[in-house]
Amino acid sequence: MHLRPWQRHSLVLTVAGAVYVLYGVVSLGLGHLSPDRSATLHLALHPLPNVHISPYVWAGVWVFVGLLALASTRWPPQSKTWGYAAMSGLATCWAVVYALGIPLGAPVSNIGAALVWFLVSFLWWAISGLVNPDDIPEVHSGKGT
Numbered sequence: 001m002h003l004r005p006w007q008r009h010s011l012v013l014t015v016a017g018a019v020y021v022l023y024g025v026v027s028l029g030l031g032h033l034s035p036d037r038s039a040t041l042h043l044a045l046h047p048l049p050n051v052h053i054s055p056y057v058w059a060g061v062w063v064f065v066g067l068l069a070l071a072s073t074r075w076p077p078q079s080k081t082w083g084y085a086a087m088s089g090l091a092t093c094w095a096v097v098y099a100l101g102i103p104l105g106a107p108v109s110n111i112g113a114a115l116v117w118f119l120v121s122f123l124w125w126a127i128s129g130l131v132n133p134d135d136i137p138e139v140h141s142g143k144g145t
């Protein structure tokens with residue numbers, strides 16, 4: 001069990017993982033949700049009739065996924081980008097929460113948040129396919145320098 005070297009994906013996953021942890025703690029974990037915020041998260045907090053999910057549960061999900069992204073910065077050695085899949089999945093889930101919350105009573109302005117979270121999800125997926133600069137072989141032109 002060894003760690004892979006620190007590379008560009010490690011940096012991106014560290015920053016993103018920290019943001020996911022902070023989003024969970026600050027946006028969902030601290031304090032009481034305002035009525036407006038509760039309305040925007042209607043589907044996440046009330047996925048079924050007579051079912052209530054605490055914002056603290058969602059805070060825990062965001063922190064957990066952020067910690068997964070942080071773990072993926074160096075481990076396991078054979079997979080450099082699995083943390084992006086975790087973040088992309090949660091971002092997609094959050095986008096769906098905002099979008100499908102509209103017909104269930106959330107404000108129509110949720111569409112903007114849904115579009116942003118769909119974009120974030122797509123970006124994590126797209127970034128995961130990029131190659132670390134360290135992994136690109138050097139090309140020599142054969143001319144003397």
